[in-house]
Amino acid sequence: MATIGFIGLGNMGAPMAANLVKAGHTVTGYDLNPAALDALSKAGGKTAKSAADAVAGATIVITMLPAGDHVREVYLHQGGLIEATKAAAPLLIDCSTIDVETARAVTAAAETAGLAMLDAPVSGGTAGARNGTLTFMVGGTEDAFTKGKSILEAMGKNIFHAGGPGAGQAVKICNNMMLAINMVGVSEGFLLARKLGLELDKLHQICATATANSWALSNYCPAPGPVPAAPSNHDYAPGFAAALMVKDVKLSQAAADATASPTPLAAKALSFYQQVVDAGDGNKDFSVVFRWLAQQKRE
Numbered sequence: 001m002a003t004i005g006f007i008g009l010g011n012m013g014a015p016m017a018a019n020l021v022k023a024g025h026t027v028t029g030y031d032l033n034p035a036a037l038d039a040l041s042k043a044g045g046k047t048a049k050s051a052a053d054a055v056a057g058a059t060i061v062i063t064m065l066p067a068g069d070h071v072r073e074v075y076l077h078q079g080g081l082i083e084a085t086k087a088a089a090p091l092l093i094d095c096s097t098i099d100v101e102t103a104r105a106v107t108a109a110a111e112t113a114g115l116a117m118l119d120a121p122v123s124g125g126t127a128g129a130r131n132g133t134l135t136f137m138v139g140g141t142e143d144a145f146t147k148g149k150s151i152l153e154a155m156g157k158n159i160f161h162a163g164g165p166g167a168g169q170a171v172k173i174c175n176n177m178m179l180a181i182n183m184v185g186v187s188e189g190f191l192l193a194r195k196l197g198l199e200l201d202k203l204h205q206i207c208a209t210a211t212a213n214s215w216a217l218s219n220y221c222p223a224p225g226p227v228p229a230a231p232s233n234h235d236y237a238p239g240f241a242a243a244l245m246v247k248d249v250k251l252s253q254a255a256a257d258a259t260a261s262p263t264p265l266a267a268k269a270l271s272f273y274q275q276v277v278d279a280g281d282g283n284k285d286f287s288v289v290f291r292w293l294a295q296q297k298r299e
């Protein structure tokens with residue numbers, strides 16, 4: 001069993017760390033938010049007063065932070081994780097969703113310090129994190145992937161080696177760009193159906209077995225009613241916050257700019273999620289785009 005330092009115990013990190021504890025690993029966590037530390041204690045983990053304390057003596061370090069800036073800060077700043085772990089040389093695994101450039105820069109800094117690092121963003125939402133059924137998309141060397149795989153298996157069901165450093169993040173931003181567009185599409189379909197007087201449960205039942213089916217439709221329906229566990233039935237409590245979706249689609253658009261890739265639907269979807277955030281719903285689940293759309297006028 002491994003000794004794990006876990007930094008970032010938010011909506012995703014807390015249940016992921018709890019699953020590592022359940023699998024028998026020794027987990028010491030740190031988060032800026034004291035309430036997040038309480039959750040880890042209740043799950044049977046230990047808590048630390050700083051990131052450096054959390055990773056002391058660790059053989060594996062996992063981070064689950066909001067964005068690239070946080071990852072740079074936590075790993076690269078004076079006294080950050082790379083400096084703190086240089087001597088013990090644990091495997092570093094960043095599970096946050098961040099830009100490819102930051103993932104590659106932090107991995108390069110880790111390798112220069114003699115440390116192996118994986119970028120291992122996830123898909124599957126908070127339910128996947130709770131149930132230990134996440135999909136991991138992993139970038140890094142074959143060697144590092146082989147070392148990290150059994151740890152990731154305690155938190156996920158599908159663990160894919162996508163390629164070298166940054167490849168996990170590249171897969172993730174393409175995945176979330178597709179999801180962002182799809183969620184708008186499902187929202188438009190359910191809104192139109194409502195206007196046409198259809199029963200949404202019926203629509204859901206039929207479309208979930210027809211060609212419109214998707215994860216957003218069958219598991220995470222943005223219209224209240226058909227999927228009891230979906231955020232749409234819990235006042236759009238996240239889940240995956242709309243502000244984070246804006247972050248991810250922006251990452252995809254920066255990558256599309258850099259590679260001259262046409263992504264017109266993603267650009268449109270981004271403008272919708274941005275308006276959701278501007279309207280004050282950034283902390284709601286991204287499927288709240290359904291409610292926002294319902295308030296729009298037909299152009």
Ligand code: NAD
Pocket residue numbers: 007008009010011012013030031032033036051064065066067070073074095096097098122123124125126239240241244248
């Ligand atoms: P979150 O905001 O709930 O959690 C992030 C945590 O990091 C917070 O508790 C915050 O206090 C902590 N943190 C920030 N800076 C820190 C620092 N310097 N030191 C220690 N802790 C710090 O976010 P989340 O929903 O858990 O998402 C985390 C990452 O996972 C994001 O990159 C997100 O895009 C990605 N992700 C989220 C979901 C989802 O459904 N929520 C799904 C897949 C991927």
